[in-house]
Amino acid sequence: MPKRKFVVYSSASKADTGFLERSNKTKRISKKRKRGKPLFLTKEWFDAFIKHLKNDEVYQKEATNFAGKIIFTCLSEPSLHELYRKDMHFYFDSYYGDIRQWQMLETGDNTKADYYITGRYEDWKNIALGNLKLKKAVLVTRKLKIKGNKLQLLKHMKAAERTVKLISEMKNEFYFPDEWTS
Numbered sequence: 001m002p003k004r005k006f007v008v009y010s011s012a013s014k015a016d017t018g019f020l021e022r023s024n025k026t027k028r029i030s031k032k033r034k035r036g037k038p039l040f041l042t043k044e045w046f047d048a049f050i051k052h053l054k055n056d057e058v059y060q061k062e063a064t065n066f067a068g069k070i071i072f073t074c075l076s077e078p079s080l081h082e083l084y085r086k087d088m089h090f091y092f093d094s095y096y097g098d099i100r101q102w103q104m105l106e107t108g109d110n111t112k113a114d115y116y117i118t119g120r121y122e123d124w125k126n127i128a129l130g131n132l133k134l135k136k137a138v139l140v141t142r143k144l145k146i147k148g149n150k151l152q153l154l155k156h157m158k159a160a161e162r163t164v165k166l167i168s169e170m171k172n173e174f175y176f177p178d179e180w181t182s
Contacts, residue, residue: 038174039081041074041088041124043104045174050092050102052166059166060097063159068152069093069113071105077121081177084121094159115148125176128167134160 038044053059074088089105091113105111119127123143126132135157137143138150146153153160 039083040128040174040176041090041121042083046090046102046104048173049167049170050099052170053163054099056162056166059159059162062162063094063097063156065096066156066159067095068115070115070117071111071113073116073118074124075118075120080121084177113148115146115153117144117146119144125178127164129171130164130168134164 038048070092072090072092074084076087077084087107089107089109091101091103091105091111093099093101119137120143123132123137127134127137127144132141132143134144135154138146138154
């Protein structure tokens with residue numbers, strides 16, 4: 001059986017073509033989508049996630065006592081895909097169970113938030129798959145770094161855990177760039 005070979009998107013020429021090689025065969029994939037599924041942690045993925053979150057009654061109930069602006073940051077991982085060459089920032093304004101605003105931010109954007117949660121791609125992926133519990137990532141392993149009032153945020157851990165559960169339930173609706181298969 002031939003070895004699986006993945007091209008690392010580090011050179012501009014490969015990244016610009018949107019090709020990914022596997023077992024010496026070249027398959028054309030979109031820079032952001034594969035078979036209609038968004039790439040994890042892209043704007044398309046974020047929009048789909050927010051849609052699920054806004055329609056989830058359990059989240060709305062759990063978040064009824066929470067109002068806060070959060071910026072989630074996924075640190076750059078250029079070896080995965082061209083879209084991960086720079087840090088990715090997601091702004092999320094939760095207001096007592098409603099999501100008032102969400103958007104992807106550019107590095108250097110001066111948007112203010114109450115909380116800043118930062119982690120590596122691998123850690124966000126493990127949380128999304130349910131392999132790493134959110135509370136453990138924050139309190140025990142400290143794989144996610146939080147700036148802001150941690151105690152206030154931890155009071156609303158059920159709402160945060162529900163968001164993670166929704167992401168986990170969505171895992172067939174998006175793909176991870178490091179697990180691409182034909």
